[in-house]
Amino acid sequence: MPPLLQIRAVTEADLPELVRLDAEAFPSGPYPYFVLRQFLDAYGDHMLVLDDGASLLGYVLATAPNRDLSWILSLAITPGLQGQGLGRRMMSEILDHLRSEGVKEVWLTVEPGNDTAVLLYRSLGFAPEGTPRKDYFGPHQHRLRMALLL
Numbered sequence: 723m724p725p726l727l728q729i730r731a732v733t734e735a736d737l738p739e740l741v742r743l744d745a746e747a748f749p750s751g752p753y754p755y756f757v758l759r760q761f762l763d764a765y766g767d768h769m770l771v772l773d774d775g776a777s778l779l780g781y782v783l784a785t786a787p788n789r790d791l792s793w794i795l796s797l798a799i800t801p802g803l804q805g806q807g808l809g810r811r812m813m814s815e816i817l818d819h820l821r822s823e824g825v826k827e828v829w830l831t832v833e834p835g836n837d838t839a840v841l842l843y844r845s846l847g848f849a850p851e852g853t854p855r856k857d858y859f860g861p862h863q864h865r866l867r868m869a870l871l872l
């Protein structure tokens with residue numbers, strides 16, 4: 723990892739940067755401001771950010787465990803830094819955190835054509851649950867659900 727980059731816990735002051743980064747990483751469907759605000763309030767203990775001292779360059783968000791199960795709700799690396807191992811690093815850190823809390827199972831959904839993300843999740847041990855679910859997030863928004871046993 724480049725020396726100036728740091729993976730750290732999110733803080734409330736990160737919200738504007740988080741909104742900017744999310745829109746940059748998901749241009750066709752970013753989370754609305756109010757959703758990220760509520761994720762920060764509800765799951766701030768399970769959100770890590772990648773910080774270069776001036777801006778946020780990545781983030782990962784998991785839910786607090788519910789009956790030993792957590793969801794990964796988002797993972798993003800700024801486009802200019804993708805493909806350098808940072809997404810894998812952030813996923814590994816959040817999975818270590820969940821494991822240390824006693825989480826036994828982690829679920830996520832991914833757009834079936836997002837080869838980079840699907841390959842990353844597979845290489846971390848996530849397995850697809852059946853075939854993609856049609857219209858999961860609304861019309862033409864299919865998603866593949868993947869699960870990992872920790």
Ligand SMILES: CC(C)(COP(=O)(O)OP(=O)(O)OC[C@H]1O[C@@H](n2cnc3c(N)ncnc32)[C@H](O)[C@@H]1OP(=O)(O)O)[C@@H](O)C(=O)NCCC(=O)NCCS
Nearest residue numbers: 747797798799804805806807808809810832838839841842
């Ligand atoms: C998906 C994403 C988080 C991955 O992060 P990243 O830092 O780019 O990925 P990494 O460099 O850690 O690579 C991890 C794995 O992804 C795969 N991968 C990375 N770049 C790839 C590419 N250009 N093409 C295909 N696979 C690729 C490889 O399997 C790689 O494994 P390796 O380490 O054995 O080479 C990042 O690309 C991103 O933010 N994309 C936009 C937002 C998004 O789609 N998020 C996922 C939502 S479910």
